[in-house]
Amino acid sequence: MHVIESxxxxxxxxxxxxxxxxxIAFVPTMGNLHDGHICLVKEAKKVADRVVVSIFVNPTQxxxxxxxxxxxxxxxxxxxxxxxxxxxxxxxxSVEVVYPENAKSFVEVPGLSDELCGxxxxxxxxxxxxVVCKLFNxxxxxxxxxxxxxxxxxxxxxxxxxxxxxxxxIIGVPTVRETSGLAMSxxxxxxxxxxxxxxxxxxxxxxxxxxALQAGxxxxxxxxxxxxxxxxxxxxxxxxxxxxxxxDLLIPKPEDRDFAILVAARLGRARLIDNITLSL
Ligand code: PAF
Numbered sequence: 222m223h224v225i226e227s228x229x230x231x232x233x234x235x236x237x238x239x240x241x242x243x244x245i246a247f248v249p250t251m252g253n254l255h256d257g258h259i260c261l262v263k264e265a266k267k268v269a270d271r272v273v274v275s276i277f278v279n280p281t282q283x284x285x286x287x288x289x290x291x292x293x294x295x296x297x298x299x300x301x302x303x304x305x306x307x308x309x310x311x312x313x314x315s316v317e318v319v320y321p322e323n324a325k326s327f328v329e330v331p332g333l334s335d336e337l338c339g340x341x342x343x344x345x346x347x348x349x350x351x352v353v354c355k356l357f358n359x360x361x362x363x364x365x366x367x368x369x370x371x372x373x374x375x376x377x378x379x380x381x382x383x384x385x386x387x388x389x390x391i392i393g394v395p396t397v398r399e400t401s402g403l404a405m406s407x408x409x410x411x412x413x414x415x416x417x418x419x420x421x422x423x424x425x426x427x428x429x430x431x432x433a434l435q436a437g438x439x440x441x442x443x444x445x446x447x448x449x450x451x452x453x454x455x456x457x458x459x460x461x462x463x464x465x466x467x468x469d470l471l472i473p474k475p476e477d478r479d480f481a482i483l484v485a486a487r488l489g490r491a492r493l494i495d496n497i498t499l500s501l
Contacts, residue, residue, distance in 0.1 A: 225310055228314075231310075243271050245363055246271070247275070248272065248365070249275045252276040253407040253410070256405055266306075273360050276299055276313050277314055280316060282346075287342070328347070328381060333346070333469070354381065364390040365390075369394060369395050379391050419488065423495050424495060426451055426484060429451075430482045452486050458488075463482070478501045
């Protein structure tokens, strides 16, 4: 596995593969890799000749006071996992490589970025869209893979790629869960053993809302309210519990059939997000 930190080296590696007519799949990450990330790599290997993974804890997607400094950084372990998974190149740029001095340009996807998590993390999706656009321009992949666990992020990225005519395919990969149902996430490291046990309730609330929709209940507000109350009773501080149209994240009309049920809630030090989608 090539471990690459500079742009010239990345360009040279990509150019060599392109000259040999090889296709490239890209998995952007912030490191502290778990089975969910390895699942993305496995899918990436199925769809292209070469797989590039990036590890970059992107400062512009963290608001002041968020966990940028505390975000778990485990580069040696990560590199070993990626080597074992058969990744061709690990790209680990510095902040200076990604954000050259005096960089002034940002990518914004208004509307979608201001909803749900955007309300609680102002500027977050601007930071995500910007860094993902930059990484696409650096790696020049044919296809990029993202976890469905961050459904809003995936939706914002799909929108950006379509709006800006970016020449690559985006693939969403289903969420990988612990046996308890808790979605795998680097931020689960912030949970105590007791909190990790309790955190499984998050997935239970999504399943309960799904069952209500499947049973024909279209009183979205009542379903959301019931699950918010359940989470609050279990000690979560709920940012939102929302039933939305799965493609545009708008509030669904009674006749809509494609749903995303999304939740964000704090437990102890951790802010957890999860979702499930369903088509009826
Ligand atoms: O999902 C993440 O890990 C990050 O938001 C991403 C897509 C790598 C951008 O920094």
